[in-house]
Every structure is written in structure tokens, then in C-alpha cells.
Amino acid sequence: MPDSNHPLTEPLPDLQKALINVSYLLMDLYNLSNPMLLSHGRSLAKLSEGLARHLGWSEEAVRTVFLGALFHDLGYLATPLELVGSPLPEDHRPPNMEVDHTILGARLLARVEVLRNIIPVVRHHHEHLDGSGFPDGLKGQAIPAEARLVGVVHAYQNLRHGYGPTPALGDRAAREVMQEDSGLLWDPVMVRGLLAFLGPVEPDREDEIDLS
Numbered sequence: 001m002p003d004s005n006h007p008l009t010e011p012l013p014d015l016q017k018a019l020i021n022v023s024y025l026l027m028d029l030y031n032l033s034n035p036m037l038l039s040h041g042r043s044l045a046k047l048s049e050g051l052a053r054h055l056g057w058s059e060e061a062v063r064t065v066f067l068g069a070l071f072h073d074l075g076y077l078a079t080p081l082e083l084v085g086s087p088l089p090e091d092h093r094p095p096n097m098e099v100d101h102t103i104l105g106a107r108l109l110a111r112v113e114v115l116r117n118i119i120p121v122v123r124h125h126h127e128h129l130d131g132s133g134f135p136d137g138l139k140g141q142a143i144p145a146e147a148r149l150v151g152v153v154h155a156y157q158n159l160r161h162g163y164g165p166t167p168a169l170g171d172r173a174a175r176e177v178m179q180e181d182s183g184l185l186w187d188p189v190m191v192r193g194l195l196a197f198l199g200p201v202e203p204d205r206e207d208e209i210d211l212s
């Protein structure tokens with residue numbers, strides 16, 4: 001998290017201090033609105049930052065990835081609390097709810113000058129390499145690199161933790177799904193990097209789903 005001991009925040013010129021202050025404000029708003037959104041963003045930010053560093057990205061790119069991941073679902077602030085991550089079937093949710101959160105999040109941030117560089121992450125974290133993602137159906141390298149990275153980490157985390165009606169998978173099963181979709185949905189260099197960065201496969205716990 002961006003705090004006084006975090007390498008991302010020190011030493012900081014005034015503009016970057018302003019950025020962190022705005023970030024704290026957004027985090028407070030998140031927490032008031034939906035604590036789940038904040039913890040989802042925090043864990044995504046931490047793992048995305050680690051992967052970006054593992055891949056040797058610049059400090060500026062690492063910061064963009066970290067803050068972009070932290071606020072990637074900002075647009076859900078406009079969605080009723082009980083519907084975010086809800087196990088309800090799609091026809092019981094507002095139409096376009098998933099697409100709208102990417103567009104709204106990007107629009108909200110357009111007014112915050114110091115956070116403009118994280119807009120591509122917020123808008124494009126659900127794009128897929130093959131163009132099947134949203135909101136713009138971007139393909140391959142047309143998806144900004146920071147958004148591609150956060151998208152990869154996001155997919156892995158959602159597999160591990162479960163999302164909506166989709167149950168959580170063990171580490172091994174989640175990695176297998178990521179490898180199956182590597183090159184189709186996800187940037188293969190980033191998938192390889194993520195699996196290397198994660199290190200040895202975590203042993204399955206008894207309460208996790210057995211896919212065999």
C-alpha cells in the first residue's frame with residue numbers, strides 16, 4: 001500500500017504526494033462503499049507490482065500498474081453493493097453492469113490529472129488478446145501493456161478466490177487454466193512471468209475443489 005515506508009512513495013515530489021493523497025481519498029470512498037472492492041484492489045495491486053518488478057519494468061510503469069490495479073474496479077462504486085461479485089445469474093443483474101464499470105471508472109479518473117496515466121488500466125483490465133474482452137474488444141498489443149499485466153494477475157486471482165458463481169480453484173488448477181488461455185486471452189510472456197514469480201505451486205488444501 002502507498003504509505004510512508006513504501007518504496008513507491010518516497011522520496012516524492014509535490015505532484016506525487018498529491019497523487020497519494022487522492023489515492024487515500026479514493027480508498028476511503030471505496031471502504032465506505034464496499035470493503036470487498038478495496039481488499040480485492042489491494043491484493044491485485046500487490047501481486048501486479050511484484051510481477052512488474054519481476055519483469056524488469058521501469059519504476060514509473062510499476063507505479064502505474066500498482067495504482068491502476070488498486071483502483072481498477074472504481075466504476076463499481078455506482079453499482080449496488082450486493083451486486084458486485086454477486087453469484088446471481090447474468091439475467092438477474094443490470095444489463096452491461098460488467099462493461100459499464102470499466103467505462104465509468106475511466107471517466108471518473110479523467111477528472112483527476114495526477115491519475116490520468118492509470119486510466120488505460122482501469123478501462124482495459126478486462127480486454128483479451130483475441131479481442132473477446134471488453135469494453136473495446138482491443139486485440140493483442142493494442143491492449144496497453146499495464147492493462148495486459150493487470151488483466152493476467154486479475155484472472156489468476158479470480159480463479160484462486162472464485163468470483164460470482166465461479167468457485168475458487170487450488171493453485172495448481174488455477175495455473176493450468178492460465179496456461180490453457182495463455183496466448184489466447186492472456187499475454188504469454190506475462191503468464192510465464194507470473195508463474196515464475198509465484199514460485200513453487202502451493203499444496204492444495206482439503207477444502208479446495210478437486211478437479212481430478
Ligand SMILES: [Fe+2]
Nearest residue numbers: 072073125126
Ligand atoms: Fe473489473
Ligand SMILES: [Fe+2]
Nearest residue numbers: 040072073154
Ligand atoms: Fe476486479
